[in-house]
Amino acid sequence: MENRDYLIILFDYYGELLSEDNKKYFEDYYFDNLSLGEIAENNEISRNAVHKHIKSTESKLLFYEEKLKLWEKDKKLKEVINKIDDSKVKEELLKIFE
Numbered sequence: 001m002e003n004r005d006y007l008i009i010l011f012d013y014y015g016e017l018l019s020e021d022n023k024k025y026f027e028d029y030y031f032d033n034l035s036l037g038e039i040a041e042n043n044e045i046s047r048n049a050v051h052k053h054i055k056s057t058e059s060k061l062l063f064y065e066e067k068l069k070l071w072e073k074d075k076k077l078k079e080v081i082n083k084i085d086d087s088k089v090k091e092e093l094l095k096i097f098e
Contacts, residue, residue, distance in 0.1 A: 004030065007030065007058055007061055007062075008030055008031075009071055010061040010062070010064070010065050010071060011026060011030070011061060013064070013065070013070045013071055013074075014060070014061055014064040014065070014068075014070075017060070018057060018060065018061075021053060022053055022056065022057040022060070023057075024043075025039055025043075025050055025053040025054055025057065026053075026054060026057045026058075028042070029050075029054050036050045036051055036054075074097075078094075078097065081093045081094060
């Protein structure tokens with residue numbers, strides 16, 4: 001999996017743990033595809049400050065996953081559910097992930 005995709009997945013899991021600024025800069029960069037310069041201009045801060053915020057956010061997301069392993073556990077649980085033969089049980093368990 002590409003690192004960008006992985007970070008976006010981790011943001012879905014841990015985004016609420018981030019500061020509002022870090023969330024905003026991450027979303028601008030990864031979801032809105034704004035350049036560091038555009039983000040800096042929009043927020044009236046330096047390009048270097050934006051870069052530091054984004055790198056800090058990436059580090060935090062990786063740290064959270066390293067410690068909590070929510071994405072890894074979620075992936076393994078879905079693999080186990082997919083092996084269940086009983087379709088009703090399988091359906092009920094998959095509803096948890098919606």
